[in-house]
Amino acid sequence: MENSSMQRRISRILQWVGDVTSRSGAAAIVTIVILGFLVTLSLAGFPGRWQTGFTTVVESITLVMLFVIQHTQSRHQIALQLKLDELIRTSPEADDHLVHIEFADDTELINRERGQIAHHEFVREPIMEPTDTEALDEDTH
Numbered sequence: 001m002e003n004s005s006m007q008r009r010i011s012r013i014l015q016w017v018g019d020v021t022s023r024s025g026a027a028a029i030v031t032i033v034i035l036g037f038l039v040t041l042s043l044a045g046f047p048g049r050w051q052t053g054f055t056t057v058v059e060s061i062t063l064v065m066l067f068v069i070q071h072t073q074s075r076h077q078i079a080l081q082l083k084l085d086e087l088i089r090t091s092p093e094a095d096d097h098l099v100h101i102e103f104a105d106d107t108e109l110i111n112r113e114r115g116q117i118a119h120h121e122f123v124r125e126p127i128m129e130p131t132d133t134e135a136l137d138e139d140t141h
Helices: 002-021 024-043 048-090 106-124 132-140
Strands: none
Touching (some): 002 048, 024 048
16 A cells, blocks of 8 residues: 555656656756856866766756656556547447557557558549549530
8 A cells, every 4th residue: 555655656746847847947947057057167167076966967867857758758648548549439430459459469550550551542542523624525425
């Protein structure tokens, strides 16, 4: 029970970090902080320890953000997939085999994709209608 509660808490924190960092204001703040650090670094004569510390902090933040992005994308993808599966189930014309198609093997995915492409190409083919002159010729005969 405690593990599930901890996972939910971590998930909410990761979602919050993802929401906060996806705003344009976050990018502006990061830009200002980096520019401020670069100015301070140049005024101090580019000490090696500062550069190492800055690099370590940036790499750590990058690693954390990698997990934040992966977590939020995975949640969004699952939610979207569930919505699509529900639409497939409720549509009488839909192919029920498409529900959870993401678990199919590659061969089935490729074959279904080719079938969809062929269907779309067939639907898009222009219908051969008689030209105006052909229609006039038929009317005169």
